[in-house]
Amino acid sequence: MKVRDTLAAQDPDCPWHRRARHAVGHSLRIRLVLVFMALAVTVAVTFMGGVQKAVAVGWKEAARPLLMDYVDRLTAEIGSPPSIERAQAIADRLPVTLRIDGPQIHWASHPDQPRPDWMSDKFRKQDHWAGDENGHSLLQRTTADGHHIEFGLNALSWDKRPRIAWGTLTVLLLLTALAYVYVRHLLRPLDDIRQGAQRFGNGNFAQPIPVRHAHRPDELGQLAATINTMGDDIHQMLEAKRALLLAMSHELRSPLTRARLNTELLPETADIEAQRLALLRDLGEMAGLITDLLESERLAGRHAALHREPTDLTELAREVIAELGSRHVGAADIVLHAPPDLPTIRLDRSRLRLLLRNLLDNSLRHSESGALPPELHLRLEGDRRVVELEVRDHGRGVPPEHLPHLAQAFYRPDTARQRTTGGVGLGLYLCRLVAQAHDGQLHMRNAEPGLSVTVRLPVVE
Numbered sequence: 001m002k003v004r005d006t007l008a009a010q011d012p013d014c015p016w017h018r019r020a021r022h023a024v025g026h027s028l029r030i031r032l033v034l035v036f037m038a039l040a041v042t043v044a045v046t047f048m049g050g051v052q053k054a055v056a057v058g059w060k061e062a063a064r065p066l067l068m069d070y071v072d073r074l075t076a077e078i079g080s081p082p083s084i085e086r087a088q089a090i091a092d093r094l095p096v097t098l099r100i101d102g103p104q105i106h107w108a109s110h111p112d113q114p115r116p117d118w119m120s121d122k123f124r125k126q127d128h129w130a131g132d133e134n135g136h137s138l139l140q141r142t143t144a145d146g147h148h149i150e151f152g153l154n155a156l157s158w159d160k161r162p163r164i165a166w167g168t169l170t171v172l173l174l175l176t177a178l179a180y181v182y183v184r185h186l187l188r189p190l191d192d193i194r195q196g197a198q199r200f201g202n203g204n205f206a207q208p209i210p211v212r213h214a215h216r217p218d219e220l221g222q223l224a225a226t227i228n229t230m231g232d233d234i235h236q237m238l239e240a241k242r243a244l245l246l247a248m249s250h251e252l253r254s255p256l257t258r259a260r261l262n263t264e265l266l267p268e269t270a271d272i273e274a275q276r277l278a279l280l281r282d283l284g285e286m287a288g289l290i291t292d293l294l295e296s297e298r299l300a301g302r303h304a305a306l307h308r309e310p311t312d313l314t315e316l317a318r319e320v321i322a323e324l325g326s327r328h329v330g331a332a333d334i335v336l337h338a339p340p341d342l343p344t345i346r347l348d349r350s351r352l353r354l355l356l357r358n359l360l361d362n363s364l365r366h367s368e369s370g371a372l373p374p375e376l377h378l379r380l381e382g383d384r385r386v387v388e389l390e391v392r393d394h395g396r397g398v399p400p401e402h403l404p405h406l407a408q409a410f411y412r413p414d415t416a417r418q419r420t421t422g423g424v425g426l427g428l429y430l431c432r433l434v435a436q437a438h439d440g441q442l443h444m445r446n447a448e449p450g451l452s453v454t455v456r457l458p459v460v461e
Contacts (some may be wrong), residue, residue: 080143102147189220205235306348333373358427363393392452407432
């Protein structure tokens with residue numbers, strides 16, 4: 001389910017909200033930046049709200065008498081009855097609005113602006129700024145002749161607020177981008193650790209994980225150093241295993257050669273001929289196994305040397321099919337599909353022979369009696385830059401759960417290890433090593449019926 005969701009999120013046609021959710025769920029950097037942003041906003045709002053509340057209580061008490069006195073002076077300046085000229089002069093001089101209502105005058109300095117919220121009855125009942133202890137409004141005055149004068153702030157003087165808001169948003173986005181860049185810089189060693197772990201998993205221990213500030217590493221640097229130490233230990237263990245395997249294989253060759261020689265010197269009498277042939281066959285299989293082990297270790301090494309030479313794949317395939325005719329009755333029925341214009345390609349001829357022999361031998365072993373014979377397809381792909389070899393049988397195929405493991409060393413779906421169904425599980429492993437040594441790939445799939453194995457090799461001029 002998780003793999004399917006990941007692939008769906010990587011689809012360019014996937015909705016943006018799913019891609020965003022996937023990015024947040026799988027990116028530690030983005031989550032850290034979001035946490036920092038949420039923390040910064042929360043702290044800012046809490047601090048500003050607390051400071052505003054703390055200042056507002058004392059400020060209102062301190063500014064109230066000053067404001068009342070100033071409004072009284074402005075009211076006296078307007079006079080009674082109110083003078084529209086003096087009121088207009090005040091509105092022009094100060095960022096305030098004036099509204100005069102009474103028996104004789106109904107005038108507003110800014111008639112196009114709505115009445116301020118703090119002039120409404122609801123606001124005056126809720127906020128103690130609006131009324132004093134005598135019930136008179138803080139920003140309203142009544143003249144001796146019965147005219148009501150209301151004071152308010154001129155909203156036009158606040159027309160720069162949107163620009164301030166956009167500026168604040170721009171600064172916030174800039175700070176977020178800087179925070180993301182800094183977090184990305186801090187977590188960059190995680191990418192190095194991930195790439196190093198992938199290299200170690202692929203068997204490449206030549207390049208260690210870089211440790212930032214090696215003289216005084218942080219937690220991620222310590223983690224990288226620990227993984228490097230673990231990689232060195234694993235590399236030494238693998239090298240020791242490889243050396244032991246090579247030594248044992250070389251040492252076993254001599255007694256096997258002597259045993260085969262002694263077996264061939266046995267008299268070819270009728271009573272022991274069957275045992276003699278069976279012993280020779282078993283010794284041959286043991287010698288072949290040792291040869292495969294040595295070849296796999298050579299190919300698996302970091303310095304696997306290839307002897308490339310111009311190779312006619314079609315002719316090589318015919319030679320391998322002819323060689324298999326001595327071991328398999330149905331080898332002559334293998335169907336070869338090759339284009340007539342297949343060019344000569346520089347490959348390691350002996351390794352390609354080993355690859356074709358193992359693939360065809362495997363297909364012959366698993367072909368069903370009465371079914372179609374195995375097929376070998378040779379073709380050029382990718383503007384003739386890649387040569388593709390496909391071997392397919394028409395047998396029962398392989399259970400899907402075994403497909404990812406078939407090219408592993410000593411892996412066999414048939415745990416009984418019968419002679420008629422295969423060897424010890426080195427054939428496809430060697431094929432994968434040969435493909436990788438040529439910078440190619442090996443893929444397997446169920447062809448229904450049968451198993452299809454495809455090897456893609458780049459064409460080297």
